[in-house]
Every structure is written in structure tokens, then in C-alpha cells.
Amino acid sequence: MAxxxxxxxxxxxxxxxxxxxxRTMCELDRELHQHGLGASDFEVLDVLAEGxxxxxxxxxxxxxxxxxxxxxxxxxxxxxxxxxxxxxVNRVMCSEDRRGVRVALTDAGRERHAEVQPxxxxxxxxxxxxxxx
Numbered sequence: 001m002a003x004x005x006x007x008x009x010x011x012x013x014x015x016x017x018x019x020x021x022x023r024t025m026c027e028l029d030r031e032l033h034q035h036g037l038g039a040s041d042f043e044v045l046d047v048l049a050e051g052x053x054x055x056x057x058x059x060x061x062x063x064x065x066x067x068x069x070x071x072x073x074x075x076x077x078x079x080x081x082x083x084x085x086x087x088x089v090n091r092v093m094c095s096e097d098r099r100g101v102r103v104a105l106t107d108a109g110r111e112r113h114a115e116v117q118p119x120x121x122x123x124x125x126x127x128x129x130x131x132x133x
Contacts, residue, residue: 020127020128023127024123024124024127024128025039027123027126027127028042028120028123028124031119031120031122031123032116032119032120035112035115035116035119036086036112037112037116040069040071040079041079041082041083042113042116042120043069044065044069044076044079044080044083044089044103045083045088045089045105045109045112045113046113046117046120047060047065047068047069048060048065048089048103048104048105048109048113049105049109049110049113049114049117059092059102059103059104060102060103060104061100061101061102061103062076062077062080062100062101062102062103063100065080065103080103083109086108087106087108087109088105088106088108088109088112089103089104089105089106089109090103090104090105090106091103092104
């Protein structure tokens with residue numbers, strides 16, 4: 001009986017995590033839409049911006065970026081193509097591996113990221129910060 005209650009609590013906790021994720025992604029999409037971005041679009045820009053801040057002008061291979069933003073490589077490729085069309089990122093061939101592609105922010109991508117980062121952080125704070133008990 002105790003094992004069943006423990007298992008039920010585990011499943012309930014998992015479903016709470018999924019629900020929080022879904023609500024947060026919807027809220028992010030709603031807030032970022034007015035700036036021409038979705039939550040996943042911003043996440044790519046954010047990862048690229050963090051890399052640029054850390055080592056000045058960083059780019060990521062598509063495979064590295066996919067693991068950081070938790071998208072399949074094909075979904076990420078479509079997303080990057082849209083961001084590139086909008087002038088927010090550039091794709092270039094890897095110098096170390098001709099089959100690979102690297103993605104980097106453009107100046108317009110850095111500007112858009114800086115513009116919407118406070119909105120994204122505010123949504124995360126509102127949705128994810130639990131009040132102190």
C-alpha cells in the first residue's frame with residue numbers, strides 16, 4: 001500500500017512538472033509573439049548569446065545547439081532556417097568538418113535578444129519562482 005502511494009506521488013509530481021512546463025511555454029510564446037519570436041526561437045538566441053558573452057563571438061554546431069535547446073536536429077534546422085531568413089542568425093560550414101554547420105548570432109540577432117530577454121526572464125520569474133515558505 002505504501003509503495004502504491006509513493007508511486008502515485010511520483011506520477012503526480014511528474015504530471016505537475018509537465019503542466020508547469022506547458023503553462024510556461026504558452027506564456028513565453030504569448031509574450032514573445034509580439035516581437036516575432038516563439039519560446040524555442042528565443043531559446044536558440046539565448047544560448048547563442050550566452051556563448052558569445054562567454055568567449056566573444058561563439059558559434060555552435062547544429063548538433064551542439066540541439067542538445068542545449070532540447071529539440072531534434074531536424075526541428076532545430078527548420079527553426080534556424082527561419083531565424084536566418086529573418087536575419088537573426090548566420091549558418092556557415094564548419095572549418096574543422098566540412099559536413100557540419102555552425103550557427104552564430106548576427107548583430108540583428110543580438111539586438112532582438114537584448115530587446116526581449118527581459119520579457120523572457122520576467123515570464124520565467126513569474127511562472128517558476130515559488131514563494132518562500
